[in-house]
Amino acid sequence: MANVGTRRGSSWQAATAWLFVAPFLAIFLVFTAIPALVALVYSFTDMGVADIRHPLEVDFTFLDTFARVLTNAGFLKSLWTTGIFIVISVPLTMTIGLILALALNSGIRRLRAVYRSAFYLPVITNIVAAAVIWQYAFTLKGPVNTFLGSLGLLGPNWLGDPNMAIGTVILLTTWRNVGTCMVLFLAGLQAIPEDVYEAAAIDGASAWRRFLSMTLPLLKPATVLVSVLMTVSYMNIFDEPYLLTKGGPLSATKSVALWVYEQFGHGNIAAAMAGSYVMLAIVVLLGILQLRLLSAWR
Amino acid sequence: MSGKHPLRTALLYAALTLVAAIVLMPFVWVLFGAFKTQGEIMAAPGAWLPQDFSNLANFAELFERRQFGTYMGNSLIVSAFTVASNVLFSSLAGYALAKLPFKGSKLVFGCILAAMMIPYIALFVPQFFIIVQFGLVNTLAGIVLPIAVMPIAVFIMRQFADSVPDELLEAARLDGAGEFRIFFGIFLPLVGPAIATVAIITFLNSWNYFLWPLIVAQDQGTYTLPVGLAVASQAARSIDYGLLLAGAIVVLLPVLILFLFLQKYFVRGVAVTGLK
Numbered sequence: 245m246a247n248v249g250t251r252r253g254s255s256w257q258a259a260t261a262w263l264f265v266a267p268f269l270a271i272f273l274v275f276t277a278i279p280a281l282v283a284l285v286y287s288f289t290d291m292g293v294a295d296i297r298h299p300l301e302v303d304f305t306f307l308d309t310f311a312r313v314l315t316n317a318g319f320l321k322s323l324w325t326t327g328i329f330i331v332i333s334v335p336l337t338m339t340i341g342l343i344l345a346l347a348l349n350s351g352i353r354r355l356r357a358v359y360r361s362a363f364y365l366p367v368i369t370n371i372v373a374a375a376v377i378w379q380y381a382f383t384l385k386g387p388v389n390t391f392l393g394s395l396g397l398l399g400p401n402w403l404g405d406p407n408m409a410i411g412t413v414i415l416l417t418t419w420r421n422v423g424t425c426m427v428l429f430l431a432g433l434q435a436i437p438e439d440v441y442e443a444a445a446i447d448g449a450s451a452w453r454r455f456l457s458m459t460l461p462l463l464k465p466a467t468v469l470v471s472v473l474m475t476v477s478y479m480n481i482f483d484e485p486y487l488l489t490k491g492g493p494l495s496a497t498k499s500v501a502l503w504v505y506e507q508f509g510h511g512n513i514a515a516a517m518a519g520s521y522v523m524l525a526i527v528v529l530l531g532i533l534q535l536r537l538l539s540a541w542r
Numbered sequence: 543m544s545g546k547h548p549l550r551t552a553l554l555y556a557a558l559t560l561v562a563a564i565v566l567m568p569f570v571w572v573l574f575g576a577f578k579t580q581g582e583i584m585a586a587p588g589a590w591l592p593q594d595f596s597n598l599a600n601f602a603e604l605f606e607r608r609q610f611g612t613y614m615g616n617s618l619i620v621s622a623f624t625v626a627s628n629v630l631f632s633s634l635a636g637y638a639l640a641k642l643p644f645k646g647s648k649l650v651f652g653c654i655l656a657a658m659m660i661p662y663i664a665l666f667v668p669q670f671f672i673i674v675q676f677g678l679v680n681t682l683a684g685i686v687l688p689i690a691v692m693p694i695a696v697f698i699m700r701q702f703a704d705s706v707p708d709e710l711l712e713a714a715r716l717d718g719a720g721e722f723r724i725f726f727g728i729f730l731p732l733v734g735p736a737i738a739t740v741a742i743i744t745f746l747n748s749w750n751y752f753l754w755p756l757i758v759a760q761d762q763g764t765y766t767l768p769v770g771l772a773v774a775s776q777a778a779r780s781i782d783y784g785l786l787l788a789g790a791i792v793v794l795l796p797v798l799i800l801f802l803f804l805q806k807y808f809v810r811g812v813a814v815t816g817l818k
Contacts, residue, residue, distance in 0.1 A: 257642050260721040264638035265650050267631040268691040275688040276657045279668035286668070347558055352551070355558075361805055362562040365569070368797055368808060370750045372768040373790035376775050377568045380575055380583075380783045387571055390588055419565065427809055480661045483752055487772060501663040505753075508667050520664040527661055 341425025
């Protein structure tokens with residue numbers, strides 16, 4: 245870039261630049277940087293709800309709160325539940341998203357935009373509205389079981405049975421996230437030059453062979469992005485279990501985020517912050533692990 | 543890839559149509575359910591279609607007795623302020639980051655990335671303390687403030703600002719125009735699509751914003767639509783699904799209409815950033 249500060253000098257320009265980024269920085273400092281710091285500090289204290297108005301008068305108990313959180317049966321259960329969400333939902337959502345992207349990218353012209361919009365629509369759907377629809381549709385005598393009944397099947401207790409409830413929450417999250425995966429995979433597929441395939445077709449490679457040895461490796465950047473994105477979003481899963489099942493039945497769908505929210509609601513502020521920091525640490529570790537694993541892949 | 547077998551193409555279309563039908567099914571349920579009476583909903587096995595599509599009793603109940611008018615007003619105010627503030631401040635920041643070389647621009651960009659990565663659940667408790675200190679609990683300002691300049695908006699504006707040619711800005715500088723004149727007179731008119739993308743994404747985020755308004759809003763006077771609907775769905779003893787589904791339609795409709803007309807901007811936002 246040429247020297248742009250010709251007339252009034254670059255210090256004037258730098259001052260203008262700081263002025264322009266100041267609103268963003270102010271909001272970032274007050275609502276991201278300081279809260280992150282505050283959460284870290286207070287997770288070493290015994291802060292309760294009574295201390296909110298006088299936040300400087302708490303007692304430092306150092307690792308006590310972390311020790312209590314990490315040995316709390318409810319917290320460990322919520323970690324396990326979140327783990328189930330991640331292990332099932334991330335591969336499920338990514339696979340369906342990739343299949344839809346491949347189908348839309350396979351040379352069809354007609355209705356392509358219509359299908360893409362249909363698959364994307366759940367992404368922009370308000371989660372509270374979606375949860376209301378889900379609650380209605382999956383009640384014992386709701387439309388889903390009525391449909392199953394018309395096929396001669398006995399519909400399960402989707403939201404009342406602990407194992408089914410996890411499945412129903414996963415169904416909702418998958419429905420809402422597949423569109424994001426599809427759009428990102430589609431962008432990745434469209435970045436692959438057409439002549440790469442033509443060369444392979446001339447060499448006589450089968451469609452499956454071409455997919456495994458060419459499309460998949462060339463799709464690596466998109467796959468890395470999507471998997472990190474999905475893991476982080478399932479790690480933070482809150483809205484779906486909160487709205488659909490309130491974490492129940494029998495805490496079967498209580499994620500870490502929901503546990504943190506409940507501790508906050510019960511006034512166990514220090515425990516909520518320590519729990520959220522444990523989660524933050526896991527998110528960062530998982531992110532690094534995924535980047536490592538995926539960059540080792542081919 | 544040419545020379546596809548017609549049977550394979552037909553199968554592909556059949557599969558795509560089946561998946562689309564499954565994906566869109568919840569919208570059918572909500573559309574039909576919102577016009578049903580409590581009796582129709584409780585009937586087993588229930589009918590697909592409502593008996594009477596002109597039965598607007600559920601909607602009337604929402605606005606006349608359940609204060610959905612207030613919630614909608616609050617949601618509109620929150621979204622309007624969020625979009626306006628994000629468009630203005632993120633384009634200022636994006637312009638500075640892309641076009642004004644200054645020491646510290648890398649640091650600022652690092653802040654953007656950090657803010658996009660930190661899980662929200664780790665922040666809401668201390669954010670609530672800060673809102674308490676500011677005396678903004680149970681106010682719409684308290685709801686808007688943390689999302690007044692979203693990192694994602696700044697990120698998008700910076701990416702788009704990069705593509706504006708330096709020569710145009712340089713020529714204006716040589717003519718003696720100040721940075722504010724260049725920003726408003728030359729830069730902004732050139733980044734219309736970026737502004738549309740930011741406006742759509744920030745509208746979507748603020749309209750669908752749930753956890754934070756749930757914490758900040760303490761009574762019905764400050765509830766936004768999603769909070770009002772969630773509270774209604776959890777407070778009900780014997781759940782009136784017809785009423786709740788009508789509420790879901792009220793929440794969904796504005797976004798669906800926007801999506802119908804402006805979907806390329808929705809999808810572009812995701813493709814540019816990889817984030818919702």
